Amino acid sequence: MDTRTSDTHLRIERLRDALAAHGVHAVLVPSADPHLSEYLPERWQGRQWASGFTGSMGNLVVTRDGAALFADSRYWTQAEAQLAGTGIALEKVSSGASTQYIDWLARQLQPGQVLAVDGQVLGLALANALRTALARAGIALRTDLDLVQDAWDGRPGLPGQPVYEHQPPQAAVSRADKLARVRAAMAAAQASHHLVSTVDDLAWLLNLRGSDVECNPVFIAHLLLDTAGGQLFIADGKVPADVAARLAADGIRLAPYAGAAAALAALPAGATLLVDPKRVTLGLREAVPAGVQVVEQINPSTLLKSRKTAEEAAFIREAMAQDGAALCEFYAAFEASLARGERWSELDVDARLSAERAKRPGFVGLSFSTIAGFNANGALPHYRALPESFSQIEGDGLLLIDSGGQYLGGTTDITRVWPIGRVSDAQKRDYTRVLKGTIALSRTRFPRGTLSPMLDAIARAPLWEHGLDYGHGTGHGVGYFMNVHEGPQSISKAIPDATMAMEPGMVTSIEPGLYRPGQWGVRIENLVLNVAVDTPEHGAFGEMLAFETLTLCPIDTRCIDASLLRADEIAWLNGYHATVRERLRPLVGGAALAWLVERTEPLAG
Numbered sequence: 001m002d003t004r005t006s007d008t009h010l011r012i013e014r015l016r017d018a019l020a021a022h023g024v025h026a027v028l029v030p031s032a033d034p035h036l037s038e039y040l041p042e043r044w045q046g047r048q049w050a051s052g053f054t055g056s057m058g059n060l061v062v063t064r065d066g067a068a069l070f071a072d073s074r075y076w077t078q079a080e081a082q083l084a085g086t087g088i089a090l091e092k093v094s095s096g097a098s099t100q101y102i103d104w105l106a107r108q109l110q111p112g113q114v115l116a117v118d119g120q121v122l123g124l125a126l127a128n129a130l131r132t133a134l135a136r137a138g139i140a141l142r143t144d145l146d147l148v149q150d151a152w153d154g155r156p157g158l159p160g161q162p163v164y165e166h167q168p169p170q171a172a173v174s175r176a177d178k179l180a181r182v183r184a185a186m187a188a189a190q191a192s193h194h195l196v197s198t199v200d201d202l203a204w205l206l207n208l209r210g211s212d213v214e215c216n217p218v219f220i221a222h223l224l225l226d227t228a229g230g231q232l233f234i235a236d237g238k239v240p241a242d243v244a245a246r247l248a249a250d251g252i253r254l255a256p257y258a259g260a261a262a263a264l265a266a267l268p269a270g271a272t273l274l275v276d277p278k279r280v281t282l283g284l285r286e287a288v289p290a291g292v293q294v295v296e297q298i299n300p301s302t303l304l305k306s307r308k309t310a311e312e313a314a315f316i317r318e319a320m321a322q323d324g325a326a327l328c329e330f331y332a333a334f335e336a337s338l339a340r341g342e343r344w345s346e347l348d349v350d351a352r353l354s355a356e357r358a359k360r361p362g363f364v365g366l367s368f369s370t371i372a373g374f375n376a377n378g379a380l381p382h383y384r385a386l387p388e389s390f391s392q393i394e395g396d397g398l399l400l401i402d403s404g405g406q407y408l409g410g411t412t413d414i415t416r417v418w419p420i421g422r423v424s425d426a427q428k429r430d431y432t433r434v435l436k437g438t439i440a441l442s443r444t445r446f447p448r449g450t451l452s453p454m455l456d457a458i459a460r461a462p463l464w465e466h467g468l469d470y471g472h473g474t475g476h477g478v479g480y481f482m483n484v485h486e487g488p489q490s491i492s493k494a495i496p497d498a499t500m501a502m503e504p505g506m507v508t509s510i511e512p513g514l515y516r517p518g519q520w521g522v523r524i525e526n527l528v529l530n531v532a533v534d535t536p537e538h539g540a541f542g543e544m545l546a547f548e549t550l551t552l553c554p555i556d557t558r559c560i561d562a563s564l565l566r567a568d569e570i571a572w573l574n575g576y577h578a579t580v581r582e583r584l585r586p587l588v589g590g591a592a593l594a595w596l597v598e599r600t601e602p603l604a605g
Contacts, residue, residue: 399420
């Protein structure tokens with residue numbers, strides 16, 4: 001590629017022109033929006049626009065004579081391919097939460113130089129860390145500039161799709177009840193006001209949904225609550241009149257999206273504002289007057305929405321069954337088609353699996369872009385087949401499919417690996433060792449309040465035993481007809497904090513993996529629900545929790561080396577398959593039922 005004329009090169013040069021025009025020496029373009037979302041509306045995909053890197057996480061730094069993209073191991077192969085010839089260096093970091101780029105900036109910039117980053121998309125907690133590190137190096141920070149806006153001709157505007165209400169019976173808790181619970185938490189913190197900017201918190205709290213972000217049923221807005229009412233800052237025309245009237249009945253009045261900062265600036269002296277430093281931007285925090293006391297703690301809604309009610313858990317089980325039925329229909333047709341010698345590509349898998357889900361009751365859309373990776377593509381944890389780049393499914397090997405759906409009664413996320421042709425002994429060993437990790441964590445019991453990162457090693461131990469590991473977390477929280485990635489719990493190598501305590505009702509993924517670059521990848525993922533469990537000691541040592549496996553789909557036994565499994569592990573797998581068969585049998589028929597029965601046959605020890 002001729003970097004002198006590529007789109008990426010020209011866009012980086014436009015950012016450098018903006019640097020020079022404002023007298024700054026570098027710009028940080030994070031993967032973030034004013035709501036600190038993981039998945040971004042087009043308007044805030046500045047990092048992708050400038051670099052060409054399409055991964056969901058990563059940070060771009062452009063200096064006057066260089067550029068670097070910081071990405072974790074899930075994206076290294078993808079980033080190397082997409083950055084090739086652009087002049088942007090790939091800086092490999094240990095995890096998506098890494099702030100390695102802060103140290104890099106402190107080394108690359110000279111004392112007296114200036115770094116620009118848009119404060120409207122810079123998280124408050126991150127801003128504090130960045131400012132401290134740069135100050136030690138004598139580097140100034142400007143947060144009042146949006147250099148992406150200067151450089152990006154034709155930048156998209158705000159998304160305009162209307163919001164809609166999540167209705168009963170699936171919306172099992174009313175908006176008024178949720179607001180009352182949040183206000184109770186405000187009172188406990190002695191706060192008169194509370195700012196909510198994270199879009200999933202907003203959607204949960206107000207029982208509203210939207211389509212401003214691909215695959216996430218959320219909408220762009222801010223909410224400023226007081227003790228009796230609140231203002232929802234949202235673009236004009238997005239809230240239908242009947243929905244606005246029902247919001248007003250619950251004390252929520254509409255205001256222009258751009259008015260959030262001004263409303264904060266108008267808070268009266270003596271007010272106390274509750275904000276979550278991990279879930280609010282520096283720009284909004286700086287709008288708060290000096291006379292307003294600020295209490296920093298996790299959003300009450302983040303904790304509340306992570307704990308699904310018994311009614312919600314029942315709807316989630318129904319959604320899992322419908323999702324499992326769709327998977328049976330797909331896999332039965334897929335295997336029969338391959339047996340007839342018909343050709344499939346990774347793109348075909350995506351299209352036909354999505355079509356089967358769309359037939360199920362309550363289906364709204366996908367919960368993320370389907371990952372269908374054959375052999376080497378399966379070794380890329382966040383691979384996505386595209387019309388300009390995909391593989392045919394032919395020959396021998398492993399096909400990894402990570403997919404999910406949004407249903408009115410829940411959000412699904414499942415990964416399975418299927419044999420294509422002959423599976424080698426090495427592939428079976430990898431598959432079985434990953435399965436052992438899935439089983440080990442799925443069977444674990446633990447005290448209520450255990451910090452979720454403490455569970456991570458349980459799934460890794462069967463791999464560590466053989467000198468193997470994987471670069472992503474073992475599990476993420478999952479929303480209720482909401483974002484497929486949800487906090488505060490995270491089963492990972494993250495440094496734990498008190499908000500990550502495991503509580504009844506939380507839904508989390510269990511998804512260990514193993515990836516052989518250029519060869520194949522294995523990941524086996526189920527969603528699980530935290531449930532209270534009795535013990536022989538009957539609570540003498542505190543309340544214990546266990547995982548109820550929610551996901552219903554066979555785990556292909558043709559890829560298993562049974563000699564590597566203990567008798568108790570085989571018993572768990574056979575028990576799981578018996579449950580899958582029992583729950584899905586009433587929902588499928590014909591070829592799909594025959595496939596289900598065959599794939600859930602007990603594995604001999």
